[in-house]
Every structure is written in C-alpha cells, then in structure tokens.
Amino acid sequence: MNMRIKPLIALINQQSTTVRHFSYKNILTWYSGLVRPKPTKPPHKHIIQVGDPCLRAISKPVPTKDIETEEVQKLIAYLKHVCRKYDCYGLSAPQVGVPLRIFIMGLTQKALDKHFTKKEIAAKALKAIEPLVVINPEMKVTDYTKVVLEESCESVKGFCADVPRYMSVELKGYDEDGHTFSMNASGFTARIIQHEMDHLDAKLYTDIMDKKTLYCPHWQVVNERCGKVELPYGPFK
Template identity: 40%
Template sequence: MMQFRGLPTILSKRFFNGMRFISSSSRKEKSFRKMYQEFWTPKAINKPPYDHFTQIGDPVLRTKASKVPEDLITSKEVKVIAEKMVKVLKKFDCVGVAAPQIGISLRIIVMEFREGLKEHFSLPVYEARKMSTLPLTVLLNPSMSVTNYQKHKHPEGCMSVRGYSAEVERYDSVSLKGTNLDGIEVNIELSGWNARIAQHEMDHLDGKLYIDIMDRSTFMCTCWEAVNSKSGRVEIPFYK
C-alpha cells in the first residue's frame, strides 16, 4: 500500500476489489476526504470533434492528416464528424473547415460560399477577388490538381489564426477529386475565390497554414484600429 506522509493518523484507507473506502471522524478529515475524492474523480474534458476552431500551436494543425479508411467512408462515425464540421462552419459563418480544425486528423474538408456573403463585400472587391457562390460541399480524401497556374494575391485569414490576416498568392483554378458521404466519387472544378478556399483547406490536411506562404510584410491584426480607439480594451473571441 502506498503511504501518504503528513496525513492524519486517524485517517484509515484500504483498497478492496478496486473500490476505495475512507473512514474519518473529524470535520478536518471529512474535508480532506472530499479533496481526496476529487483528486481521483475523472474531470470532464472537452474532446474532439470540437465545437470551436483549434488554434495555431495545437499539434493537430501541424500534422499531416490520415486518409479516411475506405471501409469507414459511409460509416456513422465519419458522418458525425462531417456533421460537426458543417455545424461549426455555419456557427462561425465561415467558408471552409478542415477536420484538423476541429481536432480530428482525418482528410475531410467542408466548403461553402453562400449567397448572403456577397453583402459583406463591396461590388469592386467581390469582382476583383472573383467571388461566386459555392454550394455546401463535403469531401473525403480529396486530391487537388492545378488547372490554371496564374496566381492572384489577396488578403486571407484563418479561423485557426484568429484575429489576423495577410496577403497570400493562390492559383487561379483547381480541380478537386474526392468522395462524398454516400461513397460516391466527386469531381469539382473551381476558380477564383472558391479555388482559394479549396487550396486553403487542402493545406490544412497537410499540416500547413497560410502564414507559411503569406507575404509577411502584410501580416496584420484585423482589429488594430479598434485596439487603438479603445485603448487596448479589445478581446478576440474563440467561441460563438
């Protein structure tokens, strides 16, 4: 039996069939009993798939994600992960999520550029960035090939590098090939901003972030003006 030095001598402990029994007679000992029980009681831990975005520094974002096994592509477990990704995408009103961003190191991406996002940009910006609607798309084990090697540089952010942005060069057009949740092979041709979304999410599956290829001179805090106007009293939320 392990001895714990410094415990009251009146405190008796014994282990029987894996069960722990503690008897005590004083208020002080009862207080210690509570502390002792809390020490051994498993704490509730938030486990992936998360309802939030993992942040830079989390090893999962720097790990090359594993392929979804062929025999699990249509499984309930994979469907649950994909549904959580869609939930997070809509919750944070963003355009793309890769499984590592919710703590799951699997090659799954979700993309959507809904019509309502057009209201967030001026017409010149919308057109200059070649933005267009993209229906909700879930791809498992996607592969990508470049179809137009012309590059464009535009500001880009990431929900896993919250509160910052920088200009990043991306290819004009790409082709994505993958499998949907029904196990059907899908081919998608993307150009402009939607091609950028695809390249960004594919990078996540290989443990890369936009900061690895950004124009470092353009890296900035997206709320720097608010920081100054509010004397630094600004918070960047990681939940919603």
C-alpha cells in the first residue's frame, strides 16, 4: 500500500463516526432539496402568502342553506385552528385558500396583555374582542374619521406599514350557527373588521398603506444573524 495513503486511512478511522455523520447529514440535505412534499389542497392548515392567486380573487357569498353543512363547518374549524396556531386576531377564508366570504376575529385579554404595552393599549384604544365567526359580512362606515396606525398581515409575512382606516363601522352578517347579527365597532376592532373585509374583496393592506413606511420589524435581527434567519409571522397590529 502506498505509504502516503496509510496516514489518511488512519485519520479517517479515528474520525469515522464524525465523517459518517457529516456525510449522512449532507446527503439528507441534498436529497431533501430534490424531493419536495406534495402541496396540500385548500383549506390549508397554514396561511398562504401574497402572490397566491386566491388572495386576489373576490370571495363568493356562502348560500345560507349551506352554513350548517359539513363542508362549511369544516372550513370554520380550519380557520379557528390556524388562527390559534399563528396567534392571529383576525383571519379570512381566502388566507387558507378558500375564496368564500367568511372571516373570524377575536382578541383575548391574555393576548392583549402579551402583545401590547399599556401605552399601546391606550394609544390604539385596544380592548379584548369576543371570538366571532362572520359569514357573508356587510359593513357600513359610521364614522369617516381616518386613523393611521401600524398594521401587518399574516399573508405578507415579516412586514409592517402605516395604514389609514375609518374610526367606526357597523357590521352585519351570519354567525357560525346561521343566525343573523349586527354590531357597532370602533377603534382597533373596526380596524380588524376593515382589514378582513379587504381580504374578502381581494385587497391587501399594501394597496392602501403609506408606501414610505413599509419596513421589516426584524431587520436588526437579520443583521445580527448575518441574514441567517427566517422571518416570522407577525401578529396583526
């Protein structure tokens, strides 16, 4: 055997476990890049992102006779699941890939205290919102005063911007049991309603934002980690 090869073999034998682990890991990484899982069919258990055609399709009304059907109730269950998973304050059916006029909203006191400071709560007139499923919503503006606040969206992952919204609205629709209801909302609750109504009408907050204010709130973390970071879903603010 060539005398120059012997030391190399000895080194490999000494580090065989490390070498095998390193090679196996690299092979898995390479292979995973070739084999991709098949995309799921709507309704998704994740939130789709800007660019998906569903976000730019005007949602269709749900026939009232279909509200109690298994299909619609399953969609509502998916919305609730995804909303909890990503800690959302509002989520529309188009955001899980189904262009139907349904959205849910809610903000517990626990989530309010977790995501906002007392100063923010006072400045934005925030308050807890009872969980609500809204089907075939109709909205009427009751106070046309425009309020500009920072807003984000789970379908525009990792970014925020200043967005003008009306102060107060009236909301009518059906709940998940098919019963009609109406409510008046102002402040942050009215903002959530307007945001979700936009989704049903194929609009995003980026369509009406102050373009110069668009930013990534995690930009410092990106720099600190030399770009090796995945932008998280940010709560609706």
